Amino acid sequence: MQLFITILHVVLAISMILIILLQPGKEGGAALAGGSSGNQMYGPRGGGNFLGRATTVVAAGFMLTSITLAWFSSEKVQSGSDIEDAVKGIQDEQDGEGFDNVAPIAPEKPAPIVPPQPPTITPSQPPTITPEPPPKD
Numbered sequence: 001m002q003l004f005i006t007i008l009h010v011v012l013a014i015s016m017i018l019i020i021l022l023q024p025g026k027e028g029g030a031a032l033a034g035g036s037s038g039n040q041m042y043g044p045r046g047g048g049n050f051l052g053r054a055t056t057v058v059a060a061g062f063m064l065t066s067i068t069l070a071w072f073s074s075e076k077v078q079s080g081s082d083i084e085d086a087v088k089g090i091q092d093e094q095d096g097e098g099f100d101n102v103a104p105i106a107p108e109k110p111a112p113i114v115p116p117q118p119p120t121i122t123p124s125q126p127p128t129i130t131p132e133p134p135p136k137d
Helices: 002-022 036-042 050-079 083-097
Strands: none
Touching: 002 050
16 A cells, blocks of 8 residues: 555656646746736736646645655554564574673773873073183284
């Protein structure tokens, strides 16, 4: 059932894309350019053509299949059919082979944490200048 709805959902999505692309534009942009048809943009809609009605029907079907697929998905997740069964199977295998009885490994003693020492800055002494002896003539 879910496979059928998924295929129908994909077909509706593709057909909705094609129907929307086939529809002509509204007034060709003349209302934006200041044409005389500017007042018709806010007026009542004329009778819907075939493509407009087809878009409505296909969009409604697309929404219905989306909601149905979401319902199927949430039902499967709530029942936990896949994940819980896989975990249970792994636990059953481990019980038979003795993987649960592995002795824990003792952790090594961690090295003591020594805070870094700030660098010692010694004030530099000004250079000592020794006077040169005067030259002998």
